[in-house]
Amino acid sequence: MVSLSLNYHYMQLPREVIVGKGTLNRVSEVTSRLGLRGKALIIAGSTSYSIAGKTVFSQLEQADLQVDVLHVKALSTTDVITIEKHIEASKPQVLFGVGGGTIIDAAKISSRTQKIPFISIPTTVSHDGIASPLASIKGSDKPYSILAQAPLAIIADTDVISQAPWRFVISGCGDVISKLIAVKDWKLAHDKLNEYYGEYAASLALMSAKLVIQNADVIISHKEKGLRILLEALISCGVAMSIAGSSRPCSGSEHLFSHALDIINSHHAMHGEQCGVGSILTAYLYRANWQKIRSTLKEIGAPTTAEELGVKDVDIVKALEIAGKIRPERYTILQKLNLSPEACEKTARATGIIN
Numbered sequence: 001m002v003s004l005s006l007n008y009h010y011m012q013l014p015r016e017v018i019v020g021k022g023t024l025n026r027v028s029e030v031t032s033r034l035g036l037r038g039k040a041l042i043i044a045g046s047t048s049y050s051i052a053g054k055t056v057f058s059q060l061e062q063a064d065l066q067v068d069v070l071h072v073k074a075l076s077t078t079d080v081i082t083i084e085k086h087i088e089a090s091k092p093q094v095l096f097g098v099g100g101g102t103i104i105d106a107a108k109i110s111s112r113t114q115k116i117p118f119i120s121i122p123t124t125v126s127h128d129g130i131a132s133p134l135a136s137i138k139g140s141d142k143p144y145s146i147l148a149q150a151p152l153a154i155i156a157d158t159d160v161i162s163q164a165p166w167r168f169v170i171s172g173c174g175d176v177i178s179k180l181i182a183v184k185d186w187k188l189a190h191d192k193l194n195e196y197y198g199e200y201a202a203s204l205a206l207m208s209a210k211l212v213i214q215n216a217d218v219i220i221s222h223k224e225k226g227l228r229i230l231l232e233a234l235i236s237c238g239v240a241m242s243i244a245g246s247s248r249p250c251s252g253s254e255h256l257f258s259h260a261l262d263i264i265n266s267h268h269a270m271h272g273e274q275c276g277v278g279s280i281l282t283a284y285l286y287r288a289n290w291q292k293i294r295s296t297l298k299e300i301g302a303p304t305t306a307e308e309l310g311v312k313d314v315d316i317v318k319a320l321e322i323a324g325k326i327r328p329e330r331y332t333i334l335q336k337l338n339l340s341p342e343a344c345e346k347t348a349r350a351t352g353i354i355n
C-alpha cells in the first residue's frame with residue numbers, strides 16, 4: 001500500500017471524520033456524501049451490535065443500501081478468513097467495522113484483502129487503531145501491527161463510547177502518552193540508521209500526547225469534552241501513521257515492551273496500560289522526564305506498577321529484556337543500550353515499577 005522509495009511517498013487518509021454526540025445518526029448522510037451504493041456489510045460483536053450496530057443497520061437501510069450483518073465472537077486468524085470468505089461470496093461495496101479495537105482491526109484487514117473500503121465505527125477508545133492503517137490479529141506470527149488500510153471514514157459517537165467501562169479510556173490515554181517515547185525512538189533510528197523520519201507525522205503524534213497530558217484533569221472528569229479530547233488525539237495518532245506510512249510515530253520501545261508482556265503472558269492488562277508502564281521504563285532509559293509520565297498516568301488512574309498491571313515483578317524484567325529482540329528491524333533505545341538482565345531489573349526498580 002505504501003511506498004517509502006525516495007521518488008514518492010504515498011499517504012492514505014480518511015475522507016470523513018465525525019466525532020461527537022449522536023453521530024451514529026449521521027451514517028446515512030456520510031454514505032450518501034461518499035456516493036456508496038448497493039450492498040454493505042456490518043461486522044460487529046453481540047454487545048457492539050446492540051449498542052451501535054442496530055442504529056448503523058437502520059441508517060444504511062434508510063440510505064437504500066442492502067445491508068448484511070456478520071456477528072463476530074472471537075478474532076483470530078481463522079475468524080478473519082471467515083470474514084474474507086463472507087465478503088467474497090456476498091460482494092459488498094463497503095464494510096462497516098462496529099466495535100472495539102479487535103473488530104475494527106478485523107474489518108481493516110479483511111476489507112483490504114478483498115479490496116473494498118471500510119468505515120470505522122468505534123464503540124471504545126482503548127487504542128489508536130480506530131483510525132490507523134495498521135492492524136494486529138491474535139494468533140498470527142507477529143505480535144505487533146501490520147499495514148492494512150486506512151478507514152474511508154471514522155464515525156465516533158461519544159454517547160456510545162461513554163457506555164464502555166472507564167478502563168478503556170485509561171488504556172487509550174496510556175496509548176497516546178506513549179507517543180512521547182515512540183517519536184524519540186523514531187528520531188534515534190533516523191540519526192543512527194538514516195531511517196526515513198517525517199517531521200509532520202512526528203509532530204502530530206507528539207502534539208496528541210501533549211494535549212492528553214495537558215488535559216488529564218478534563219479527561220478524568222468523565223465529561224463528554226474529555227472523551228472528545230482523547231478521541232481526537234487517538235484519531236490524530238492514526239492519521240500520523242497514515243502520513244508516515246508505518247506505525248513509527250506511534251510505536252517504539254514502549255510498545256515493544258507491551259508486546260513482550262503479551263508474549264510472556266497474554267491476558268493481564270490492556271494494551272494502553274502496558275504501553276504507559278513501558279513509557280515510564282523507556283523514558284528512564286532516555287534520561288527523559290519519566291516522573292512526569294508516571295504522575296500523569298497516576299492522575300488518570302492508570303497502572304504504574306507491576307502489581308497494578310497484574311504482572312509479576314520477574315515478568316516486567318523479562319519483558320524489558322526481550323522487548324528489543326522481538327522486532328529486529330525496529331531500532332529503538334533498547335537495541336542501542338542492549339541492556340543486561342541486571343540493568344533491566346535496575347530500571348524497573350529505579351522507576352518504582354517493581355519493589
Ligand SMILES: [Zn+2]
Pocket residue numbers: 127128175250251255271275
Ligand atoms: Zn498502541
